[in-house]
Amino acid sequence: MRLKLLTNLNTLLLVAVCLALGATLWWSQQALERPFLLMERYLSLSQQFHNTVARNIEDYLASGDALRLSDANSALDTLKNELTPLPPALADALRPSLENLSTYSNSELLAAGKLAGDPQALLLQAERELSAGLEQLGQYASDATSNEARAYLPLLFTASQHLAKLSLAREKLVSSGRSELAGDVERELDSIELQARQIDALPLLGVSSKSASGTDDFAAMMGLDPTETTQAEDAGIALKRELNSLLSRYPAELKRTRDQIEQRSQLSAATHLKLNAVQQAIAGLEPVVRAEHGQIQNEVRLIQGLMIGLILLIALLIDTLQRKLARVLTYLAPLLSTWAEGDFSRDIQLGKTNRELRDIEASLNRLRSYLVNLVGTLRLNAEQVAGSSRTLAELSSGLHSGAERQAGDSAQIRDALGELEATISQVAG
Structure with missing residues (x-):
């Protein structure tokens, strides 16, 4: 691999690493927001069900207000629509109970308003x-003048x-809803009926009342003259009859009330x-x-751990490449020093390395070969120059010896010429 490619690879x-780290941080932030949004939706769902569904249904049961x-039904439809943003597992766990409550509210609960x-x-x-x-019987007895009125x-x-x-x-029976308290009501009703029978057995007191009766409207429409009759009647008869009628109706009303309370x-x-099923389903979503x-x-921890591992791996790879280059330079420095x-x-x-280092x-190595050849050539030329120098030295020494001999011969000739001149002078003289 070329050194330029290694540099580009390190930069890349x-x-x-920077991009991956930024993407990891962004994803971590988005991922950590999801549980908070999910918890917020869960709390909103729980509060909305309690405030808009359960409370309205309980108020409907108490007042019958449609x-x-x-x-409540509108709130249920809204809740079912709000299940869509939830994860499918959570929505599927809650949807059946909401559907069941909605069906029950639109059928049985709707018919129970009465x-x-x-x-x-x-x-x-x-x-x-x-x-x-x-009270009317008491007034009836008070209006009487006979001694029998005291028995009333x-x-x-x-x-x-x-x-x-x-x-x-x-009141205890209705407020508590306990059916065993109905015996107290029936016992008191029997006591009143006993008193009513005793009152009914008492003689009339002779207090009369008048009742007017007229002909019907049809006779008036036909143009007939209505006749009014006034009939005297003891007031105790009607009062006793009405009391017995009320007492005879009370058990039926009591039974109807008990049935209604039970229903x-x-x-x-x-x-x-x-x-409670819906609330338990909502509560089951919390864990x-x-x-x-x-x-x-x-x-998030796993992704961050993988990212840290990737960063360490890239750092190790870059360090390995740098150490390899540093090792090559460390190897070259002393070797070039020996060459110097x-x-x-x-x-x-x-060894095995990138293209540039090869x-x-x-x-x-070519420089080494050139330097070896150059040094060898220089050494050979130096040896040749040294041989020539020795030859020149020997030649110079021979010339010096010849010059010295020639100088000696010249001195001898000069001496001989001097002697010859002296001889000639002697001969001439």
Whole structure:
């Protein structure tokens, strides 16, 4: 691989590390936001169900207001639509209970509006009428002048006491919903009936009342003259008849009220079972949501760990390449120093490396060969110059010896010429 490619590879790896690190941080932020959004949706779903569905249904059971039930059904439809952003596993776990509650609300709960309201209203009205009847009988006895009227008062007082106890027992029965308390109501009712029978057995007191009766409207339309008759009748007869009629109707009203209370209790229990099923399904989502949060955190840790491992691997790769180049340079420095000292005995062997270093190796080895040849040539020429120098030295020494001999010969000739000149002078003289 070329050195330029290695440099580009290092740069590319560093850029890739930066990009991967940025992408990891962005993904981690997005991933960690998911559990918080999921928890927020879960809490919103739970609060919305409690505030808009459960509360409206309970208000509907208490008041029978159809608008409350309509609001609850609308809230259920909204909740079912809000399941879409949730993960499929969470939505599938909650959807069946919501569908079941919605079906129940649109069928059985919708038809149960007639059971709402005060179930003891009819009994209250009957008790008020009984109380009014007893008061009228008391007034009847007070208007009488005979001694038999005194027998009415204790019986009416006792009946009024039992009527008060009847009201108290009825209120306990309705408020508690316990069927065993119906015996107290029936016992007080039997006591009132006993007093009524005793009152009915008492003689009339001779207090009369007048009742006017007219012909019907049809006779008036036909142009006939209506005749009015006035008939005198003892008032005690009608009062006793009305009291017995009220007492005979009360057990039926009591049974109807008990049935209504029981139906309301069953309906309320069934409704609360449906609501509890949804609430339990919503509550069951909490550990799943928390587990989802933990799973996402583990995924983030895993991705970050892999990213750290990748960064370390890239750093190790870059360090390996740099160490390899540094090792080559460390190997070349002392070898070139020996060459500088004139020792060309070792050539350069870098082993397996990149193309540029192999080219450097070949160039340096060629330089070594050139320097070896150059030094050899210089040494040979130096030896030749040294031989020529020795020859010239010997030649110079021979010339010097010849010159010295010639100088000696010249001195001898000069001496001989001097002697010859002296001889000639002597001869001439």
